[in-house]
Amino acid sequence: MHKKVDILLIALSSPIQIGIYEDKQLIDSISSSKKSSDVLATTFNDIFNIYDVKRFFYANGPGSFMAIKVAYIFLKSMSILKKIPLFATDAFYFNQNRPIKAIGKLCFVKINSEIKTQKLETVPESNFVLPNVLDYNEFSTISTPLYSIGAVG
Known part of the structure:
Protein backbone atom coordinates (compact mmCIF):
# COMPACT_ATOMS: atom_id res chain seq x y z
CA MET A 1 0.00 0.00 0.00
CA HIS A 2 1.38 3.38 -1.05
CA LYS A 3 1.53 6.35 1.32
CA LYS A 4 -1.20 8.93 0.65
CA VAL A 5 0.48 12.26 -0.07
CA ASP A 6 -0.01 15.77 -1.39
CA ILE A 7 2.36 17.13 -4.04
CA LEU A 8 3.48 20.76 -4.16
CA LEU A 9 5.18 22.15 -7.28
CA ILE A 10 7.13 25.41 -7.41
CA ALA A 11 8.15 25.98 -11.03
CA LEU A 12 8.57 29.76 -11.06
CA SER A 13 12.31 29.84 -11.64
CA SER A 14 15.26 27.49 -11.50
CA PRO A 15 15.49 25.18 -9.70
CA ILE A 16 12.07 23.54 -9.95
CA GLN A 17 11.05 22.24 -6.54
CA ILE A 18 8.61 19.47 -5.71
CA GLY A 19 7.53 18.79 -2.14
CA ILE A 20 5.91 15.55 -1.03
CA TYR A 21 3.68 15.95 2.02
CA GLU A 22 2.10 13.38 4.30
CA ASP A 23 -0.47 14.76 6.76
CA LYS A 24 0.66 18.29 5.76
CA GLN A 25 4.29 17.52 6.76
CA LEU A 26 7.11 17.68 4.21
CA ILE A 27 8.51 14.14 3.97
CA ASP A 28 10.56 14.38 0.77
CA SER A 29 11.60 16.88 -1.86
CA ILE A 30 12.90 16.85 -5.41
CA SER A 31 14.82 19.68 -7.05
CA SER A 32 15.86 20.06 -10.68
CA SER A 33 17.63 22.74 -12.69
CA LYS A 34 16.18 21.32 -15.92
CA LYS A 35 13.29 22.94 -17.79
CA SER A 36 9.80 22.09 -16.52
CA SER A 37 8.88 20.60 -19.89
CA ASP A 38 11.88 18.24 -19.69
CA VAL A 39 11.46 17.01 -16.13
CA LEU A 40 7.81 17.05 -15.01
CA ALA A 41 6.51 13.98 -16.84
CA THR A 42 9.30 11.63 -15.76
CA THR A 43 9.46 12.99 -12.21
CA PHE A 44 5.72 12.69 -11.68
CA ASN A 45 5.74 9.20 -13.19
CA ASP A 46 8.28 8.24 -10.52
CA ILE A 47 6.14 9.88 -7.82
CA PHE A 48 3.01 7.98 -8.95
CA ASN A 49 4.95 4.70 -8.79
CA ILE A 50 5.85 5.34 -5.14
CA TYR A 51 2.91 7.30 -3.70
CA ASP A 52 -0.87 7.58 -3.81
CA VAL A 53 -1.36 11.27 -4.63
CA LYS A 54 -4.41 12.89 -3.00
CA ARG A 55 -3.98 16.56 -3.99
CA PHE A 56 -1.83 18.80 -6.18
CA PHE A 57 -0.69 22.24 -5.05
CA TYR A 58 1.35 24.76 -7.01
CA ALA A 59 2.58 28.35 -7.16
CA ASN A 60 0.57 30.05 -9.91
CA GLY A 61 2.73 33.19 -10.18
CA PRO A 62 4.22 35.64 -10.49
CA GLY A 63 7.37 34.30 -12.06
CA SER A 64 8.41 32.99 -15.46
CA PHE A 65 5.16 32.98 -17.45
CA MET A 66 6.33 30.08 -19.61
CA ALA A 67 7.28 27.99 -16.56
CA ILE A 68 3.95 28.79 -14.91
CA LYS A 69 2.04 27.86 -18.09
CA VAL A 70 3.86 24.54 -18.40
CA ALA A 71 3.28 23.74 -14.71
CA TYR A 72 -0.41 24.66 -14.93
CA ILE A 73 -1.11 22.73 -18.13
CA PHE A 74 0.74 19.70 -16.80
CA LEU A 75 -0.94 19.71 -13.38
CA LYS A 76 -4.39 20.55 -14.78
CA SER A 77 -4.10 17.66 -17.25
CA MET A 78 -2.98 15.27 -14.50
CA SER A 79 -5.76 16.57 -12.27
CA ILE A 80 -8.38 15.78 -14.89
CA LEU A 81 -6.90 12.44 -15.99
CA LYS A 82 -6.31 11.09 -12.49
CA LYS A 83 -9.21 12.90 -10.76
CA ILE A 84 -6.87 14.62 -8.29
CA PRO A 85 -7.91 18.09 -7.05
CA LEU A 86 -5.63 21.02 -7.96
CA PHE A 87 -5.04 24.00 -5.67
CA ALA A 88 -2.93 27.14 -6.13
CA THR A 89 -1.48 30.08 -4.29
CA ASP A 90 0.77 32.96 -5.27
CA ALA A 91 4.55 32.79 -5.09
CA PHE A 92 4.77 35.15 -2.13
CA TYR A 93 3.73 32.25 0.13
CA PHE A 94 7.06 30.60 -0.72
CA ASN A 95 9.45 33.56 -0.30
CA GLN A 96 8.27 35.32 2.88
CA ASN A 97 6.45 37.99 0.84
CA ARG A 98 9.65 39.41 -0.67
CA PRO A 99 9.66 41.22 -4.04
CA ILE A 100 9.94 38.94 -7.07
CA LYS A 101 12.00 40.04 -10.08
CA ALA A 102 9.92 40.84 -13.15
CA ILE A 103 12.20 42.54 -15.70
CA GLY A 104 15.04 45.01 -15.29
CA LYS A 105 14.50 46.83 -12.00
CA LEU A 106 10.77 46.07 -11.99
CA CYS A 107 9.61 43.64 -9.36
CA PHE A 108 6.32 42.09 -8.42
CA VAL A 109 5.26 43.08 -4.91
CA LYS A 110 2.28 42.08 -2.83
CA ILE A 111 0.68 44.90 -0.87
CA ASN A 112 -2.58 44.29 1.02
CA SER A 113 -3.33 41.11 -0.96
CA GLU A 114 -2.83 42.92 -4.28
CA ILE A 115 0.04 42.02 -6.61
CA LYS A 116 1.50 44.85 -8.68
CA THR A 117 4.81 45.91 -10.19
CA SER A 126 13.91 35.24 -5.78
CA ASN A 127 14.47 32.30 -3.47
CA PHE A 128 11.43 30.07 -3.10
CA VAL A 129 11.30 27.56 -0.27
CA LEU A 130 9.12 24.50 0.24
CA PRO A 131 7.29 24.96 3.55
CA ASN A 132 7.85 22.28 6.19
CA VAL A 133 4.11 22.28 6.89
CA LEU A 134 1.53 22.76 4.14
CA ASP A 135 -1.15 25.26 5.18
CA TYR A 136 -4.27 24.37 3.15
CA ASN A 137 -5.83 27.73 4.07
CA GLU A 138 -3.27 29.51 1.88
CA PHE A 139 -4.48 27.73 -1.27
CA SER A 140 -7.51 28.16 -3.50
CA THR A 141 -9.39 25.91 -5.90
CA ILE A 142 -9.03 28.76 -8.41
CA SER A 143 -5.86 27.39 -9.92
CA THR A 144 -5.44 29.35 -13.13
CA PRO A 145 -2.11 31.17 -13.56
CA LEU A 146 -1.85 34.80 -12.50
CA TYR A 147 -1.81 36.24 -16.01
CA SER A 148 -3.76 39.35 -15.09
CA ILE A 149 -0.83 40.96 -13.24
CA GLY A 150 0.09 44.35 -14.70
CA ALA A 151 2.13 44.33 -17.88
CA VAL A 152 5.89 44.55 -17.58
CA GLY A 153 8.02 46.22 -20.16
Missing part, protein backbone atom coordinates in the same frame (compact mmCIF):
# COMPACT_ATOMS: atom_id res chain seq x y z
CA GLN A 118 7.17 48.36 -8.54
CA LYS A 119 10.57 49.72 -9.56
CA LEU A 120 13.25 48.91 -7.00
CA GLU A 121 16.85 50.14 -7.00
CA THR A 122 18.09 46.81 -5.65
CA VAL A 123 16.46 43.75 -7.15
CA PRO A 124 16.41 40.91 -4.59
CA GLU A 125 17.11 37.26 -5.34
